[in-house]
Amino acid sequence: QQPVQSPQAVILREGEDAVINCSSSKALYSVHWYRQKHGEAPVFLMILLKGGEQKGHDKISASFNEKKQQSSLYLTASQLSYSGTYFCGTEIGDDKIIFGKGTRLHILP
Amino acid sequence: GAGVSQSPSNKVTEKGKDVELRCDPISGHTALYWYRQSLGQGLEFLIYFQGNSAPDKSGLPSDRFSAERTGGSVSTLTIQRTQQEDSAVYLCASSLTSGRAGEQFFGPGTRLTVL
Numbered sequence: 001q002q003p004v005q006s007p008q009a010v011i012l013r014e015g016e017d018a019v020i021n022c023s024s025s026k027a028l029y030s031v032h033w034y035r036q037k038h039g040e041a042p043v044f045l046m047i048l049l050k051g052g053e054q055k056g057h058d059k060i061s062a063s064f065n066e067k068k069q070q071s072s073l074y075l076t077a078s079q080l081s082y083s084g085t086y087f088c089g090t091e092i093g094d095d096k097i098i099f100g101k102g103t104r105l106h107i108l109p
Numbered sequence: 110g111a112g113v114s115q116s117p118s119n120k121v122t123e124k125g126k127d128v129e130l131r132c133d134p135i136s137g138h139t140a141l142y143w144y145r146q147s148l149g150q151g152l153e154f155l156i157y158f159q160g161n162s163a164p165d166k167s168g169l170p171s172d173r174f175s176a177e178r179t180g181g182s183v184s185t186l187t188i189q190r191t192q193q194e195d196s197a198v199y200l201c202a203s204s205l206t207s208g209r210a211g212e213q214f215f216g217p218g219t220r221l222t223v224l
Contacts, residue, residue, distance in 0.1 A: 041215035041218060042202075042213075044212045047212060095140075099153075099154070100151055
């Protein structure tokens with residue numbers, strides 16, 4: 001039931017783009033994205049509620065393919081502040097969110 | 110306004126002792142979640158509350174773990190007869206609504222170390 005995230009880790013230079021993928025073996029009602037910086041609590045980025053919906057948040061956006069039970073998080077022109085671990089959380093209709101193991105993103109200057 | 114608070118921030122205990130972890134959610138938030146995060150691991154779901162009731166306790170690792178919520182507010186996670194594998198950061202989150210509509214606000218966590 002836990003979603004699978006890929007890649008597990010990625011290192012980028014400032015200004016480069018990244019894509020983080022999240023896939024589930026079950027049909028999804030929603031997908032939630034959070035970012036956790038080292039030693040801090042996770043912070044909400046966005047929720048995607050409908051199939052095919054794409055949301056944006058500054059230079060961070062996400063898509064949700066309901067049919068494929070997948071979501072992707074896009075980070076464009078990455079900034080140093082984007083470093084951290086990104087978690088996707090999936091909700092299958094039972095009102096609880098199950099998080100993946102996370103993707104560690106490190107941005108180099 | 111005040112965010113989610115957790116206490117204690119750190120807890121060191123001896124194997125076999127019981128511990129209580131407390132979570133104060135944001136006022137008015139009806140949903141409350143407990144997660145466990147081990148070093149380098151993801152967020153492991155433990156239990157969630159809608160009001161004072163816990164519709165889903167399936168994430169609790171064993172019968173040594175229990176949780177309650179009173180008055181639709183404060184929640185306590187209790188671990189009995191702690192084991193070394195219980196060492197982790199325990200995170201609490203609250204949400205205005207549950208599930209698909211619910212942005213979760215996380216507390217700073219309680220770091221539990223079992224010696």
